[in-house]
Amino acid sequence: MKSILRHTEPKSQYLISILSVTIVTLLCLLIRNVVEYKVVGYLLLVVVSLLAIFLDILPVLLAAVLSALCLDFLFIQPYYTLHIESAEDTLLLLLFFIIALINGVLTNKIRKIEREMQFKEAKVKTMQLYKTLLDSLSHELRTPIATIIGSIGTLQQKSVHLSEDNKSKLLSEMEKASMRLNHQVENLLNMSRLESGYIQPKLDWCDLKELTYKVFDSLSEELKFHKTVVIADDNLALFKLDYGLMEQIIYNLVYNASLYTPKGATIEVKIKHQMDLDFEYHEDKKMTCVITVSDDGNGFPEDEIDKVFDKFYRLQHSKTGGTGLGLSIVKGFVEAQKGKITLKNKEKGGAIFKLSFPAKTMNTKNIGNE
Template sequence: MDKLFFKSAKNQYAVSFSSVALVTILCLLVRDIIDYRIVGYLLLVVVSLLAIFLEIKPVLLGAVLSALALNFVFIKPYFTLHIDKPEDILLLFMYFIIALINAVLTNNFKRMQRAIHIKETRASTLKLYNTLLDSLSHELRTPIAAIVGSIDTLQQKNVNLTQETQQKLHSEIEKASMKLNYQVENLLNMSRLESGYIQPKLDWCDVKEIVYNVCNRLSEETKNHKIVINIDENLPLFKLDYGLMEQIIYNLVYNSSQHTPKGATVSIQVKYEVDADYDLHIDLIKKCVITISDDGYGFPPEEIDKAFDKFYRFKTSKTGGTGLGLSIVKGFTEAQNGTITLQNAEDGGAIFELTFVVDCLPVNSLPNE
């Protein structure tokens, strides 16, 4: 049943009463062919099930009603609250005690579970806040200091700055601003993922255009790297979320640029693949496959499984970084029903492969504009 239904106290009492009444009526139909002790076991099972879903008071009501029903309907003399045999008195007494203990213990167990869940949630939230504060103090302070310092130098009237120096300071402000924007975007994106707010807006996307736009944005970060792009000229349009795809590729290329040595090669490949049934001459599954690889150091084999964990930073990582980039990539990929894999290349470096099962639109099918 709906969890909201069980939140109402009135509904819980109704469920408790109707459950005991239903089992009592069903057992009454076969009262002559089953022993009343079996009926007691069945009613005890009902109370146990009620204890799992309901609060303590409705469960206690069910326990009392089931004990009364067992006595009134199934123990001779029928339809009286009178018992002749001492063993039946003991049975009824023990039944009632067991039902009460079961209800109380189950309720305490549920309260303990809720307390543990609240404690774990608070611990997770505290860890999130601590990590974010650590990120703010380390990752955001550096670009902010660079911006403030450069502006302060430019505003000094008693210092004559050459045109070259002014351009260098402006360039430092731009670089620091871009880095600051990147970190803030990652923090906001992680908040969106944590809250389940991500709702992809699927539309026809030119992935080739996204790749080149990202590479242009990262031209400063990748100026000491060799960027190799391998994309078919006739790559079809894919139905994806343009903004999410741009952020995915940006984070992966940026990650490669930050964790590979100068002169390393970062390769970006986009392919269109089709799983086809050649006997029937039909296309079964259409895929957009994006591979981003480098010839750097790769990932520590013993830690590679944690690469997409939130806030995880490898032991060999250089100082700085929030550990959010790859977890955001994974979240944005899965939000579009895609998959991402990571492996180390045999000759060194890392290979990220993203696969999206999507609708596609051949470029040559578009009207000329």
């Protein structure tokens, strides 16, 4: 069935896309007075997701646009107008459109990966990879969206009187869910950049100690039940690296540790510079920036350590969700800066990631002369 639809003429795919959205919309119109428009939004999102499995990217994007317009025009009051009166409805429609687009674009990318892997791996493994990613995305994207929509629905209920404290809690939950959604979208965009070869590091002087504290602060909610430690000399040199890439690297490693370690575990980031002649590339000063991110959790299964940097790979017996992109992005960003990354388990329990970068260094006392 998939093969037949994928090889259908482009015009026929557009027709299938339009008819699918139209039929579901007409059916929903019959029960518009019975169900809420949020339910209609979920149904249209399912239609777009199904079309993304079978059709090319442009027909899927057309379905996403038509679904958003139909939802706004026919199901969000006032009816038969594209005007939206409440900010909550505007946010809901915007989130619906974003998720529909992400679903279409990402599913199309996965299909391309599937076609490439047919020449290298068995079809069974390819389909398993496809299923795993879709399952994880279903959880990782749907959960924060459901939180946001649920909070909006509660705030909209005029019959329910909410205290200022409760309103503040709901808004806080919406903020957390939005940040989680943003993190997933950032990972997807970063993976696209890596695959396209678009990464071009912009080297500048970085205070990695300050950057690490910034990452810890941005993950304060995820780390509230963990102990965090930063080990670095007070006179730690500045390193000429890409600040944005380094922030994403440390963020993903610390975030990953917060997910896969028990409450009360310690997450430690250690930064130092040392002589290292293993690298072929060196600037004026033959120094290497070494960063270790470690924890005292349960570590990684020994037979899976070599796979954790693979795209879309998730630990076999992990209960935690995720798209399996975080560590592969870390490796890509490290290598884009001519660095190396290794992972091993600690003898007394826990894991340790070691990152090494050849980089120019500058003593902080020389900042004024730079």
